[in-house]
Structures are given as structure tokens and as C-alpha cells.
Amino acid sequence: MDTKAMVVVLPQGAALLPDSKTHTNRFKIRSASSSDEYVVGQSKTGRWWSCGCFGWIRWKHCHHLDELGLPGNHQPYEALLEAHK
DSSP states (O other), X not given: OOOOOEEEEOOTTOEEOOOOSSEEEEEEEEOSSSSOEEEEEXXXXXXXXXXXXXXXXXHXXXXXXXXXXXXXXXXXXXXXXXXXX
């Protein structure tokens, strides 16, 4: 496994959130097409990324993760989060 982590630049306006019981590296993003907000985070045990949107909940893949360069489908992936400049 590659030990290098990719840097992911958070979208403008993304709000960092504290860790939950099951997820770390959590942040809130706003939908591009509505006023909805979704939480993106990394599983503490599986190290995969998830999103609170319908696409990820239904298919375990979504365009929010794609836009950030993060894989869906429960694929472990290490990333360092960086605030938007």
C-alpha cells in the first residue's frame, strides 16, 4: 500500500467538523444544485471516504467525491485535507 497521502483542497465554504464515533476528516459541503449540505468523511476503521448525499447512500459513489479526487465504493484512501485558499 502506498503510504503517501494526496492533498485534497476543500471547496470554498467547506466547514470542518469534529470527528464522530465512526468517521474522521469530516467536513460539510454545499450542493452545487440546491441549498442542501452534505457531510463528507473518512471511516476510522476502513479508511474509505463517504458522503451524505443520495448518490453515495444509494450507489456508494457520487460526484462530490469525484470532484475532490476521492474514490467511492469503500476503497481505502489516505488524503490530507487543506483549506481553500
